[in-house]
Amino acid sequence: MSQQKTLPTGSDVGAFLAQVEGAARQADCARLVALMSDVAGEGPVLWGASIIGFGSYHYRYPTGHEGDAALIGFSPRKGEFSIYLMGVYFPESKDKAEALLARLGKHRMGKACLYVKRLSDIDEGVLRELMELSVREVRAHYV
Incomplete structure (x- = not known):
């Protein structure tokens, strides 16, 4: 079985964030x-x-693949933020997640990833609700 590539590194988060370009993106x-x-x-x-990443959980799929992942997280990519919300894809949370996404503002959605260019494009209260939903669902399934 292949080794998991994305694991906690112990590197300094502050130093990493200091390298993000632009005062608005750093904010x-x-x-x-x-x-x-x-x-x-x-x-x-x-x-x-x-x-x-914030928090973590251990997952195991029916195929036998298993690993560890951040409970929620983000990455300040070049053109947009990738916000990781695994819990919005469970069948139990799908309708609630879709209703929240409809109110979020300017974004696009990937498989388990929300993409936004800047926080001013979205409603932070709705983003918080999405994060809370995701954390609740992941904890219900894996923790």
């Missing part, structure tokens, strides 16, 4: 760190080279 990063720390109840940890 958005600080806001996301505060919001996710509050929702997850745990501080930031650098996972791999560029994901800031």
